[in-house]
Amino acid sequence: MSNIIVFGTQWGDEGKGKIVDLLTERAQVIVRFQGGNNAGHTLVTRDKKFILHLIPSGILPPDKTCLIGNGVVLDPEVLCREMDDLHKGGIEITPANLGISKKTHLIMPYHKELDRAREKAKSGKDRIGTTGRGIGPCYEDKMSRVGIRAGDMQDRDLLLAKIKKALPEKNALLESLYKEEPLQAEEILGIITPYADRLVPYLKDVSLKIQEAREAGQTVMFEGAQGVQLDIDHGTYPFVTSSNTVTGNASAGTGSYYSMDEAIGVVKAYTTRVGQGPFPTQQDNPVGEHMQVQGAEYGSTTGRKRRCGWLDLVILREAVRLCGPTTLAITKLDVLSGLDSIKVCTAYEYQGRDILYPPQEENSMSAVTPVYQELPGGSEDISQCKTRRDLPHNARMYIEHIEEELKTPAEIISVGPDREQTIM
Ligand code: IMP
Numbered sequence: 252m253s254n255i256i257v258f259g260t261q262w263g264d265e266g267k268g269k270i271v272d273l274l275t276e277r278a279q280v281i282v283r284f285q286g287g288n289n290a291g292h293t294l295v296t297r298d299k300k301f302i303l304h305l306i307p308s309g310i311l312p313p314d315k316t317c318l319i320g321n322g323v324v325l326d327p328e329v330l331c332r333e334m335d336d337l338h339k340g341g342i343e344i345t346p347a348n349l350g351i352s353k354k355t356h357l358i359m360p361y362h363k364e365l366d367r368a369r370e371k372a373k374s375g376k377d378r379i380g381t382t383g384r385g386i387g388p389c390y391e392d393k394m395s396r397v398g399i400r401a402g403d404m405q406d407r408d409l410l411l412a413k414i415k416k417a418l419p420e421k422n423a424l425l426e427s428l429y430k431e432e433p434l435q436a437e438e439i440l441g442i443i444t445p446y447a448d449r450l451v452p453y454l455k456d457v458s459l460k461i462q463e464a465r466e467a468g469q470t471v472m473f474e475g476a477q478g479v480q481l482d483i484d485h486g487t488y489p490f491v492t493s494s495n496t497v498t499g500n501a502s503a504g505t506g507s508y509y510s511m512d513e514a515i516g517v518v519k520a521y522t523t524r525v526g527q528g529p530f531p532t533q534q535d536n537p538v539g540e541h542m543q544v545q546g547a548e549y550g551s552t553t554g555r556k557r558r559c560g561w562l563d564l565v566i567l568r569e570a571v572r573l574c575g576p577t578t579l580a581i582t583k584l585d586v587l588s589g590l591d592s593i594k595v596c597t598a599y600e601y602q603g604r605d606i607l608y609p610p611q612e613e614n615s616m617s618a619v620t621p622v623y624q625e626l627p628g629g630s631e632d633i634s635q636c637k638t639r640r641d642l643p644h645n646a647r648m649y650i651e652h653i654e655e656e657l658k659t660p661a662e663i664i665s666v667g668p669d670r671e672q673t674i675m
Pocket of ligand 1: 381527
């Protein structure tokens with residue numbers, strides 16, 4: 252019995268889905284604790300590819316329990332679509348393998364409208380570049396204590412009453428400020444009802460389920476979404492998501508006390524970012540293009556091209572301090588093949604001195620200059636390497652350099668999208 256957590260150390264899209272899928276054989280229960288369908292976790296098996304936005308990435312084996320914790324925000328329509336897509340891929344979702352906390356907040360149509368209208372109304376540099384999935388407005392309602400929770404789906408009258416209570420304020424914003432069409436309560440109820448009816452059997456006390464699993468000696472795996480630099484408190488505010496992505500939130504976001512036996516920090520071998528916001532090591536040049544093309548760096552939720560750049564040890568040091576990984580999982584190492592030399596950002600120059608951790612002031616990350624160390628690259632195809640010893644010398648040196656700098660061993664190295672392309 253143990254608790255394992257998998258989390259993203261950068262700006263999301265580190266390849267957490269593959270790592271959770273790989274480690275799923277060690278866990279019986281896999282639980283999401285934050286974020287919503289702004290996430291896109293890609294799983295590749297020998298003959299199929301699945302992109303999951305809400306359902307935990309442990310869903311592929313038939314004997315696992317996947318849970319959606321209270322810290323998640325859930326779009327009922329998206330979840331139902333995901334269940335249908337999995338069904339088409341031969342994976343059956345039933346209340347036996349999926350549970351939803353009754354305390355999980357629901358993303359309503361007005362959250363999505365507001366998210367998009369707000370972004371549209373902002374001028375270019377102020378845009379966050381959200382995924383437009385209604386994530387921020389839904390978390391806002393949770394904090395304002397006017398949110399609608401998954402448990403409310405059991406009572407149609409309550410659902411309608413809560414929608415009616417929320418709508419005047421939403422419509423005032425939509426109509427007066429954003430010049431958008433107002434929404435009608437009955438119409439929203441009509442949209443939600445078929446999904447709600449389908450999802451009610453999946454409602455569970457997730458906190459209790461986790462306790463029962465632990466009492467039965469089972470291993471629970473907590474699946475993070477996004478990455479540390481998108482954390483609402485610790486990320487590059489205001490260009491962040493609306494939830495705490497750090498490991499500490501696994502506790503509050505599921506209703507289980509924090510005691511992680513293993514914390515796996517997923518580190519992409521270079522850095523990417525999708526959406527607006529500072530990105531000190533971004534390479535707007537052929538190097539960035541190499542990473543973008545070779546790494547197929549397109550957002551799995553929005554299809555947007557990801558910005559790409561060198562590995563940044565400054566943000567990774569902070570991720571280690573905030574989240575305490577016991578192990579690193581370094582992903583997409585193969586993408587760096589073909590680059591003669593590889594740079595790693597070891598510090599930032601900020602206000603005339605070198606700093607080892609990101610500065611704390613808002614937008615200060617836009618004012619730093621990365622200090623690089625240059626390492627030799629290589630052109631060998633490493634995608635079939637099965638052990639660390641199979642890797643070319645320079646690739647091994649790169650991994651060792653990261654391990655030393657972050658004082659954490661890299662026990663997983665991914666050299667391609669397939670499950671088999673992993674050095675454990
Ligand atoms: P939101 O989460 O849709 O509000 O978007 C806020 C910021 O977080 C935007 O820059 C998004 O591109 C980014 N973001 C949200 N979810 C993910 C993710 O799963 N991977 C990468 N970036 C994300």
